[in-house]
Amino acid sequence: MDATRTADVAVVGAGIVGLACAVELARAGTSVALVGPRTGDHAGQASRAAGAMLTVFSEVEAAHAPERVAMEVAERVAARAGYEAWLDQLAEITGGPAVSLVPGVWVTASVPADRAELAAIAAAAADAGLPGQLHPPDAVPGLQSESVFEALWLPGEAGVDAAALTAVAAAAAIAHPRITWYDTDAVTLAETGAAMQVRVATGDTVTTDQLVLAAGVQIPALLRRSRRIEMGAPPVLAGRGVSMVLDAAPVAVTAPVRTPNRGFACGAHLVARGDGQIYLGATNRLTTRPDPDRRASADEIATLLHDGIRELNAGLRNAQVRDIRVGYRPFTIDHLPLVGRTAHPNVLLATATYRCGMLLAPRVATLIRTEIDHPGALNSHPYSPSRPMPEPDLAQLVGEHSAALVELVCQPGGQLPAGAPAPLGTTLSTALAHQLADPSVRRLAASAPVPEVLPLLLDIIGRSTR
Structure with missing residues (x-):
């Protein structure tokens, strides 16, 4: 039978960000209705497919503007600073032991271009007062790779x-x-x-004073089904990632080991789990139609295994695959989270944390509590949903990412003769720029004007020439 219940705040979404928001608000004395599957396989949820690493600095890329690096790193440093206290709070509520952290992350360099990436990461860490140190490959526990020539240790x-x-x-x-x-x-x-109502799949209705949307890539579909809810917020895009859980590597991995970001994707990484198994992640491809029931493709699995075996640990070729997971990471055009009140006075967003959801979850929860206690407190915050978000010029987007296009088409394991990458990048950029004349292609690119859309455009070119 249908029932109507009330709460001060309803949090829609039961991934790590939604859980953190619900607990933080409840600790502050607020009654919370948490809406989202507690049981089942959580298909497509980013949190359940994550590694995870608390990547304060290693998500920095050499191409990022200094102002962006300073702002993003400052937020991630703040999140990291309070992390152990948050874990202790969760343990206090449950009465069990606190989840433990493994200190430090290794970032490896396998190709010449990685030197610039490690330098940018090291500079960001040094500016934050948490400098990294370069080491030879044999100093990295769990690394077994012939291609890695140096590694950066990040104790922060x-x-x-x-x-x-x-x-x-x-x-x-x-x-x-x-x-x-x-x-x-x-x-x-x-x-x-003056209130909001959330209708759930069981037929129940939750009436609430304020609503926090933390459902990641499911938010756009929920809003499409909900007429007349105007939030004036930027679109939430979806980055599809595939990861694996494997038997432990022959050489024990202690701290996480990863590559820099490249080819429109996050770096490959190994993270030891508490059960003695190894997490291998992760691919990343923009999708305009996130489908939680769509399983990993053979190409996604091949790319993930190639990167993990070639660049991180050759012994993984003999490991048994225990699980393959698919998760959809929410992100925005400017790749910053959406945290705070929307144009609708009763609706807040807590999403778009992209590849940093595990790290930013307690920080986002604190910001949401602040905004609920003091409306308007986040209006000038960099994560505010009302911030200006100019769309990049599509032709410029294509031209600026020729090197990444070459990295993409060379996966997995492709090698080019010396001097070939630059002209190939120019050729690919020219082909994509020409393809933008097609109205259907331009509509696709305009719906997601981010670098991650370029692989989709390459796929279209490939299909159109068959």
Whole structure:
């Protein structure tokens, strides 16, 4: 039978960000309705497919503008500074042990271009007062690669067992007396006077004073089903990632080991899990139609295994595959999170953390609590949903990423003669610029004007020439 219940705040989304927001608000004395599946396989959820690394600095890229690096790193440093305290809070609520962190992350260099990437990462860490140190490959526990020629140790970062952390955060939400968890999906949103209503799949309705949307890439579909909810917020895009859980490598991995970002994707990385297994992640490709039921493709698996075996640990070729996961990472055109109040006075966003969801979750939760306690407090914050977000020129976007296009077409394992990458990059950029004359291609590019759209455009070119 349908039922209507009330709460001060409803949080839609039960990934790590939604869980963190629900617990933080409840600790502050707020009654919370948490809407999202508690059971099942959580297909497509980014949190359940994550590694995870607390990447304060290693997400920096050489091409990033200094102003962007300074702002993003400052937020990630703030998140990292309070992380152990947050883990202790979760443990206090559950009555169990705190999830432990593995100090430090290794970032490897395998190709000449990686030197610039490691230099940019090292500079960001040094500016934050947490400098890294360069080491030879044989200093990296768990690294077994003929291609790596140096590695950067980042003591200011850390690894965490994402599965264990998500389970503890979920247990804290279940245990907290001010949280009511609806173990189902939100179907529609509606206004009712000065309040909001969330209709869930069981037929129940939650009436709430304020609504926090933390459902990641599911937010656009939820809003499409909910007429007349105007938020004036930027679009939430989806980056599809595939990861694996393997038997432990022949050489024990202690701290996480990763490559720099390249080819429109995050770096390949190995993270030890508490159960003695190894997490290998992760691919990243923009998709305009996130489908939680779509399984990993053979190409995604091949790319992931190639990167892991060739660049990180050759012994993985003999490891048994225990699990393959697909997760959709939410992100925005400017690649910054959306945290704060929207143009609708009752609706807040807590999403688009992209590849830093595990790290930023407690920081986002604190910001959301601040905005609910003090409306307008985040209006000038870099994560504010109301911030200006100019769209990049598509032709310029193509021209600026010729090197990444070459990296993309050479995966997995392709080699080019000396001097060939530059002209090939020019050729690919020219072909893509020409393809933008096609109205359907231009509509696709305009719907997601980010560098991650370029691989999709290459696919279109390939299909059109068959």
